[in-house]
Amino acid sequence: MESRCGNHPGGDDPDVVDPAVVREIVDRAIWLSTVMVDHANRDRADPSGLKVGGHQASSASIATIMTTLWMHHLRPEDRVSVKPHASPMLHALEFLLGALEARHMTTLRQFGGLQSYPSRTKDPVPADYSTGSVGIGATATIWGAIARRYVNGRFDAGGSGRQWALVGDAELDEGAVWEAVLDPMVAGLGEIVWVVDLNRQSLDRVLPGSGADRLAGMFAAAGWQVLPVKYGGLLTSLFDGPGGQALRRRLDGMSNAEYQRFLRHKAEDVRSLLPGVDGTDAADIVAATAALADSELLAALRDLGGHDVAALSAAFDLIDDTRPTVVLAWTVKGHGLATEGHPQNHSALLTPAQLDALAARVGGVTRADPWQRFDPRSPAGRLCDRAATRLARTPGSPVRPPAVPTDLGRTPGGTGTTQAALGRTLLDLRRAAPEVGARVVTVSPDVSSSTNLAGWLNKVGIWSPDPQRNWFTDDPETILHWREQQHGQHIELGIAEANLVGAIGELGATWSRWGAPILPIGVLYDPFVTRALEPWSYGIYAGGQSILVGTPSGVTLAAEGGAHQSVLTPSIGLELPGCTTWEPAFVQDAEWCLLAALGGLGRSDGRSAYLRLSTRPIEQALARIPAEPAARERRRRHVVAGAYALQRSAAPVVTLVGMGAVVPEVLSAAATLDVMGFPCDVLCVTAPGELFRAVQARRGRTSAESWILDSVFPANRARPMVTVVDGHPHTLAFLAGIHRVAAVHLGVTDFGQSGDLASVYAHHGLDSGSVVAAALDLVD
The missing domain is CATH 3.40.50.970 (Thiamin diphosphate (ThDP)-binding fold, Pyr/PP domains)
Structure with missing residues (x-):
């Protein structure tokens, strides 16, 4: 079968998809992804004894989909989110297209090397989308499409291009996927194309039931175009022959587990079991497969649409750019590997003998010399070169945003809320x-x-x-x-x-x-x-x-x-x-x-x-914003850096530290303590994380600045400390360690209660009386 890409805006016109050439690249990419994982686990020294891991089967599952896409359908302005466990396959294609140097091929999951999952920020060839947390990579394409449209409409900067997501079917169990698919804004985003690697396996098991019809219905109900690619050319031709429709009914009616078990059978067992136990359509099924040699029968059983270059390419040509599209591509997990179809193949490694057999089948590679590109004069080499040229992007120059003013010059009065301030x-x-x-x-x-x-x-x-x-x-x-x-x-x-x-x-x-x-x-x-x-x-x-x-x-x-x-x-x-x-x-x-x-x-x-x-x-007015410009700027710097002194006493005996909405209670407690003869320093924390970074910097653990500690928590004013926060009290507990002072930490450690503010604060120990009592416990 042949498919012409020229009618599709992402095609390689006037090239015609030659399935045999693409298949050769698929096989080489499967070899490269497989041996990358093998090298990481067997050849690299690892004195810790910890498992390195990797996903040979998951990469092989999606190999034909990715290779067909890269060789003929992607455009440089497109962006692709690759399912997490196919990271070795992504790197294999990057290597074959010349974007990734051979020296990186031995660094999968190595410190400073190729990442476990595709990364925008850490891989030597930055991925279009970072993936790894199930479901997020797929939905990122939706938000990427919205972001591109937004900057296009406002700043004429986003360009065009499709947003492709290559998703494993088990990944669609993640609820966040459907939250995104069902958002009303998504139905109009025609640049979104998801390709589902429908291999019907998860990490632990074969997925129960068929599921594909349910997925198709859910996407269609959300307004998506659904393009199923279930069978390849060999099976399709059998379906058109004598007994073919009976064979199709039998395959369509199989559970996932039964089909997967067939992949592990020898040819003679397939012939005896394929007609089924009840004998319905048995004669027709036998007739449909009788003329096939054993190797052809086993190949037919594996001839799913996700491994058929022409079927995939034809589906990609049908994409409707006026609405989102999902391509449901049936595949075999571990396709082309000795572990294909086994329920426990998710993290399985091929044995050395199985790797040698794979190398012999692929040709042109060995375990001793695994990292080979194609001869640039060969059809496969020429196709890789054309794809690399087509997909080359012109590097952009980041534009620094305009400088944000640090102070708008107002001084709020009366009462106000920080929410309204937004x-x-x-x-x-x-x-x-x-x-x-x-x-x-x-x-x-x-x-x-x-x-x-x-x-x-x-x-x-x-x-x-x-x-x-x-x-x-x-x-x-x-x-x-x-x-x-x-x-x-x-x-x-x-x-x-x-x-x-x-x-x-x-x-x-x-x-x-x-x-x-x-x-x-x-x-x-x-x-x-x-x-x-x-x-x-x-x-x-x-x-x-x-x-x-x-x-x-x-x-x-x-x-x-x-x-x-x-x-x-x-x-x-x-x-x-x-x-x-x-x-x-x-x-x-x-x-x-x-x-x-x-x-x-x-x-x-x-x-x-x-x-x-x-x-x-x-x-x-409780904020006591300085009127003098230099003092105001000093206060602003302290606020941004994490804390400031709201009240200083000449001879404090205790330090009260509040954050957020409870600061009025802290000030009220300070006034009470002062009347009782226990003057206080009152500190207002605004950014506990910045203070902790400053503490770590003082100890040489980070490169952050630590000046805020000397300014707000000077050693000569170190006193017993009470911290108060409308949240878990451990948030501010580290502050007592700045000078190793005795401390009590007030906050919320139970679920909330309904009530008026005074009652709720008293219940949780956030009221001014609780602050006074905590301070007295420390100093009286």
Whole structure:
């Protein structure tokens, strides 16, 4: 069979797909991926005795799909997310196309070498998407498509191109996949193409049931084009012959486990068992296969669409670019290997004898000399060269985002909340620094109005690929004006936190993908940060820089009860790599922290940020913002660096340390203690993670600066310490170790309770009386 690619915009016109040549490249890629894993486990010295691991079978499963795609259908502007366990196959193709040097082929899973899973930031040939956490790599293409459209519409910088995801069928068990597929915005993203490697195995077992029809129905219901590629040319020709339809019914009706068992049978056993135990259609099935030699029968049984170059290429030619597409490609896990189809082949290694047999079948390679490209004059060599030329990308030059102002010059008065400060600061920033404001995009999972973004949304509008009519624009009772337009700066998603953080992760990678820095801010209820944490942290690992705002937060919510009260999030922000966390107490602190967070995005040395905000109204005069410019700037630097002195006593006997919404209780306790004859220093912590980094730097463990410790926690003022936080108390417990002082740490260690604020604080020991009692325990 032949398939012409020229009618497809990603084709290699006027080349014709020659399945025999592509098959030769497939076999060589299977060899390379297999021997890479073998070398990592058997040839590399590993005195620890720990398993190195790798996935020979998973790579072989998808080899034909990837090779067909790379050799004929990909364009340089396309982006591909490769399933995690196919990383050796990706590196094999990179090697055959000349992008990866031979010296890297022996470094799989070695320190500083090829990564276990495709990585944008750590592999010598950066992957288009980092994968490894199941489901995230697939959904990243959706958010990548939205990010590309966004920067295209606003900055004319994203270009075009499809977003391909190569996904294992077991990966579709991950619920986050379907949260993404079902988001209303996705149905219009025609550049998305998922190819499912339907090998019907997971890590431990053969997947029960068929599943393919269910998957097809679920994708179709979500508005996707579904292209099944079930059988190859050999089986298709048998189906068209005598008894062929009976053979097809038999194969279609097999359970996954029965089919997999057939792959392990010898030819004579296949002939006796294939007609089935009930004898239905037995004569026709025998007739359909009688003329086949034993080797042909075994080949026919394995002739699935995911291993047929022409069938795959024909399916790729049918992709409808007006809606998302999923190609369901049936495959055999471990295709072409001695372990193919075995339920426990996920991490299995071929024996040396099996490797020798594979080398003999592939040709041109040996175990002693495994790393061989094709002769450039051969048909396979010429095809690899044409593919490499076609896929070459022009390196982009990252554009540094405009400088973010550090202070907008306002001093808030009256009462205010740090949550309300978010929207207010964004509006002020848009006026004070329009070139920066234009780069900001907010994203929310249907909680924009309840997180105080209404004013911002009314000003900047909602982003939509196509303008939508607002039917409530003439309704005088409408406060939030939902204007959907191509130049909007807010993206509203459905109620799924994993989608939110996936989107801001890809928006935060546009600076490196297309040289178009975006400053993305995702806003969600703080209790649900834990739900979104894993995909967000993976986005940070993959190079996406974004700001996550959790609000409202803590037991300070009081009346909302335990379901909406967060306990873990302060310490999570402290511990997350690549992220700075701030929990400001006052409006001015919130502004300074947000501006600092925005200033750290969209650049090679950038960092993500997490802001934990509150709906508690606090009297802003308690912040005691200095009026003198130099003193104000000093306070700002302290706020951003992690802490500042809110109150100093001439001869303190105890230090009270508060963070976030509980600072008024700390100040009240300090006033009480002062009257009792126990003067206090009161310190306000804004960024515990930055303080911990400073502590580590002082001990030579990091390269961070440590000046903030000398300024806020000087040795000559070291006193017994009480720390207070609306979260788990261990968040601030390390502060007592700066000078090894006695300490009591107050916080939340139980699930929340409904009630008024005073009752809830007293229940958890966050009220001023509890702070006074803790201080007296230390000093009286």
